Amino acid sequence: MRAAALVLGLAIAAALGAETPPDFSGVYYPVNPFGRFAGGPKAGAPQGPPPKPTASAPLADGSTGRRPDEPSLTPEYLAKWQMISKTLIAGSSQYDPIARCLPPGMPAVMSMFYGMEVMQNKDKITFFSELNDAMRRVYLDGRKPSQKVLDDPTYAGYSTGHWEGDTLVVDTVALRDDTFIEGFTPHSDAMTVKERIRLTEPGLLEDRITVTDPKALTKAWETVKTYRKAKPGTGTDELREFACAEGIADAK
Amino acid sequence: MKVNTILLGMLAGVAALHAQSTPPDFSGVYYPLNPFGRFAATTSAPKGPPPRPTASAPLSDGSRGRTPDEPSLTPEYLAKWQTISKTRIAGSPEYDLTAKCLPPGMPAMMSMAYGMEVMQNKDKITFFSELNDALRRVYLDGRKPSQKVLDDPTYAGYSMGHWEGDTLVVETVALRDNTFIEGFTPHSDQMTVHERIRLLEPGLLEDRITVTDPKALTKSWETVKTYRKASREKGTDELREFACAEGLGEAK
Numbered sequence: 001m002r003a004a005a006l007v008l009g010l011a012i013a014a015a016l017g018a019e020t021p022p023d024f025s026g027v028y029y030p031v032n033p034f035g036r037f038a039g040g041p042k043a044g045a046p047q048g049p050p051p052k053p054t055a056s057a058p059l060a061d062g063s064t065g066r067r068p069d070e071p072s073l074t075p076e077y078l079a080k081w082q083m084i085s086k087t088l089i090a091g092s093s094q095y096d097p098i099a100r101c102l103p104p105g106m107p108a109v110m111s112m113f114y115g116m117e118v119m120q121n122k123d124k125i126t127f128f129s130e131l132n133d134a135m136r137r138v139y140l141d142g143r144k145p146s147q148k149v150l151d152d153p154t155y156a157g158y159s160t161g162h163w164e165g166d167t168l169v170v171d172t173v174a175l176r177d178d179t180f181i182e183g184f185t186p187h188s189d190a191m192t193v194k195e196r197i198r199l200t201e202p203g204l205l206e207d208r209i210t211v212t213d214p215k216a217l218t219k220a221w222e223t224v225k226t227y228r229k230a231k232p233g234t235g236t237d238e239l240r241e242f243a244c245a246e247g248i249a250d251a252k
Numbered sequence: 253m254k255v256n257t258i259l260l261g262m263l264a265g266v267a268a269l270h271a272q273s274t275p276p277d278f279s280g281v282y283y284p285l286n287p288f289g290r291f292a293a294t295t296s297a298p299k300g301p302p303p304r305p306t307a308s309a310p311l312s313d314g315s316r317g318r319t320p321d322e323p324s325l326t327p328e329y330l331a332k333w334q335t336i337s338k339t340r341i342a343g344s345p346e347y348d349l350t351a352k353c354l355p356p357g358m359p360a361m362m363s364m365a366y367g368m369e370v371m372q373n374k375d376k377i378t379f380f381s382e383l384n385d386a387l388r389r390v391y392l393d394g395r396k397p398s399q400k401v402l403d404d405p406t407y408a409g410y411s412m413g414h415w416e417g418d419t420l421v422v423e424t425v426a427l428r429d430n431t432f433i434e435g436f437t438p439h440s441d442q443m444t445v446h447e448r449i450r451l452l453e454p455g456l457l458e459d460r461i462t463v464t465d466p467k468a469l470t471k472s473w474e475t476v477k478t479y480r481k482a483s484r485e486k487g488t489d490e491l492r493e494f495a496c497a498e499g500l501g502e503a504k
Contacts, residue, residue: 025373101353101497103385117389119371119378121279126371126378133355133385135493137369146487154493235398241387241406245353248500 021163027237028116028227061088071185071221080186101244103134103155105179107193107209115239130239150174170195188215203229275415281489282368282479313340323437323473332438353496355386355407357431359445359461362477367491382491402426422447440467455481
């Protein structure tokens with residue numbers, strides 16, 4: 001009888017364990033903020049500093065055109081991109097939300113160049129970008145956006161998530177149409193973002209992002225971000241306040 | 253029967269241990285009961301709208317002087333306050349951090365006039381201010397600030413906390429000297445902030461704040477903030493992205 005109770009207890013504990021999702025909480029740095037490849041550096045990858053950029057590398061202002069792995073734009077949005085490229089080549093920050101201290105916006109915010117801080121509980125997970133102090137929430141309690149939220153889009157959008165085993169599946173809607181998918185690739189107000197976030201190994205978080213936009217993209221675009229967890233005691237697991245507007249205040 | 257009694261006893265013991273060693277969870281979205289007040293909320297407070305301001309109420313530009321319950325300033329910092337007051341009476345935002353999209357800074361940020369989002373785990377608790385998207389972290393894992401952190405003060409400062417029963421006790425150091433204690437009361441680089449945060453009752457969070465500053469204050473100053481937890485049913489438990497710099501962009 002006592003043994004049976006013990007076995008039952010262990011079985012319940014095991015079942016509960018299976019239902020408990022992994023905890024992503026922590027401070028992370030991107031392994032490949034500008035890349036599109038999964039898994040971080042391969043075992044046996046060359047150590048040391050990255051190679052110098054070559055003369056044929058695409059420039060951030062788009063003056064050498066678009067790469068084949070960038071989102072495939074419809075003619076209307078390609079024209080938009082070309083127009084923005086001209087302002088960047090001219091040195092204008094008119095279309096640069098980062099320079100203007102605005103949130104990077106989804107999905108670009110998930111590049112997390114300066115570091116990312118994740119806090120998680122049963123009902124919510126938050127992703128905070130050190131770059132421009134941008135907060136993003138994913139509701140895990142089954143709620144849906146109200147009409148008011150849908151009518152009032154934001155940079156981070158409205159994200160709802162659920163667990164499929166050890167993978168957090170997130171849908172993001174209600175995104176402003178004046179942000180960029182990545183770099184300065186524009187999108188429409190019909191853009192939605194789907195993510196599959198999981199630990200590929202302890203301390204290595206992967207975010208597989210799929211961007212859908214029937215107006216701006218000729219096909220859905222996929223990218224993969226990978227982040228490595230900062231270790232306590234190394235001084236790297238504390239993000240610093242960004243306070244971007246300091247720069248604006250100083251410039252005035 | 254005997255087994256059941258043993259099991260019940262064990263369960264009760266485990267529950268008691270759990271209750272003793274697990275601190276309360278402050279996670280949630282809150283709104284301040286008294287963002288501009290200094291008095292602890294009581295559950296027997298009169299219902300209904302607050303009384304109208306009287307003609308003798310101090311104005312936020314300081315043109316009617318300081319109230320007796322404001323921090324007691326040394327002559328040097330009172331003169332500073334008078335300088336700032338003159339700029340405000342003249343309508344200048346020169347010393348107004350919030351208008352410049354900068355973080356409100358500790359302890360002023362704990363007014364949380366627009367709402368506060370708390371996320372908590374064993375090692376850390378974060379307080380996010382909807383006003384100006386300002387994040388504040390309190391480390392609970394026993395760490396201390398590095399010399400680098402102490403040499404590089406921030407608006408939120410560096411906060412360390414520990415639990416004393418159900419009360420979170422927090423010390424904050426490494427604060428910038430160009431923020432305000434409250435309103436536009438200045439302080440020096442010697443300011444430190446001590447807090448005792450607890451749930452007065454389910455859903456009612458209290459923060460008892462003590463500000464010490466040997467250069468700017470003739471005596472330490474105390475204030476009490478109280479916040480009520482938002483409810484999902486009323487749809488008030490979702491903060492909105494503030495993106496303050498939108499305004500800066502449009503003003504140009």
